[in-house]
Amino acid sequence: MSRYVPSAELAGRVVNGEVYAIARLISRAEAGLTEARAALAGLYARAGRAHVIGITGVPGSGKSTLVSTLAARLRTGGSKVGIIAIDPSSPYSGGSILGDRIRMTDLVNDPGIYIRSMATRGAMGGMARATMDAVDILDAGGFDTIVIETVGVGQDEVEIARASDTTVVVSAPGLGDEIQAIKAGMLEIADVHVVSKCDRSDANRTLTDLKQMLTLGALTADRPDWQVPVLGISSYTGSGFDELIDALTRHRAVALHTESGRRRRVAIAGFRLAKTAENLLLERFARASSELTPDFAERLVRHEGDPYSLANELVAASFGKEDP
């Protein structure tokens, strides 16, 4: 049995870039351990240096392959790259990592790459909170670029991809082109649109459709300082990645030095605070209500009240005189 390393000690080792400490502290953030909070709070002060890139797209859009190739390219340029993959099927994450990440075998022995899969369920809806804590940990640990990869199904996943410095939406030809990004509400969140699999002959159609849709729209109206590019890439031939890296770098520079970029950082901070606060609130309620709930449940079974009024009463009784 290895000893329990206090989170404060882990945090110190995170700052030295120790991968073991990074992995353990992310696990504690994911589990929502109270003991880890002071350490995470401390690391926040050291974070804010990395470029955080959210990458999303529907299943089959080629996200994971793009992320692998992009990471390898950035690595060649000397950057340390962290990848956080949000896995929607939590109980299967073991299998899913294997399936999804098999292409990443080239990367996994490189200490300048860190790949991590996060569960999406449980932990009191704390996925967004935990993901943002994990970003801070990697950031404080010296990772230059941190990619948050989410599958673009589900509001939570799309929101997390959006809560980054630069959001990339990946579309692929042949998936019912014009509608895939719209359907998930992903069209308007993209700072950069990428069409993957551009070695295929039908990719041009997807590129044209996307460009047309963007010119139609007030979609980019909240980006006064940035023209959303639509880039074609092929992970197979390697084409388009120079342009993608260039677009990511340019977008970051714009975001750092404009008022619209600052407004976005404030919006992300608000999202993060809301998620963290919700998490704290639900934890406190779970603690405060645990002894009272069985009695209330008996009353509900006996139909001595309805679910709404009894839940209301349970909240009041749990917090009593105290504020939550």
Place this chain on the structure above:
Amino acid sequence: MSRYVPSAELAGRVVNGEVYAIARLISRAEAGLTEARAALAGLYARAGRAHVIGITGVPGSGKSTLVSTLAARLRTGGSKVGIIAIDPSSPYSGGSILGDRIRMTDLVNDPGIYIRSMATRGAMGGMARATMDAVDILDAGGFDTIVIETVGVGQDEVEIARASDTTVVVSAPGLGDEIQAIKAGMLEIADVHVVSKCDRSDANRTLTDLKQMLTLGALTADRPDWQVPVLGISSYTGSGFDELIDALTRHRAVALHTESGRRRRVAIAGFRLAKTAENLLLERFARASSELTPDFAERLVRHEGDPYSLANELVAASFGKEDP
């Protein structure tokens, strides 16, 4: 434009079995409309008559086909059957219903069958609450059997399938048999195990594996009054459905008249109260914090505090002197 029908009026029409009113009130429950709460609370008093069956299994296990066939059989026996399908890919629910439910075309013109897909995201984690409200609405509307179908990925989905009178776990041959139910933590929640696709030659192996695993286990220790059956069915040949319906009926009778059945109803009521209370709490917080959050977000961006301490402060400031 049709006029806005008050929820109280809809509730009255639900009790008369009007499908239009049922559909609208479920939508309001799903949206978490405050205006609908008194009506939903009122319907709770009229619910509790239906047999609620949770059916879950991994993707590809043949759940939807089983549910369709089961519904048709129960219908032949004279029961009114409601089906609530929990769809994990909310933004695609349109497409998903179509894909999943195409086999149900025989059923959709029968007024004794009601099929409804629920979104899994958004609404402040209110999926469980909304689903249980929908069950009450169908129950009060005269549906005799209500099937909650969830895909067995994700803790929330499995929990909802469990929060029913009788939980059925579906496994299929050829999916990596022995492990599929275990992986998702579904093995122990089953009151009835079903192996689908028993027209296939490899189904026997799945049946044997499952039976063996059940005899091994303390898995059924919390079911003193019930021996968990493992049934083979084929929606293709129709075999096994008589046995399944018999098992469901027997399980219900046992659940209604034993102490273990009562304990389960209390546990489900506790789960429901917790979910409803969490929902209320998050709504109140969202309301109370909305004006304060931008200021706190500015402070977080300026690093005048960390996410945890600022979230804590935001909760305190939102609820002020008031209890939540």
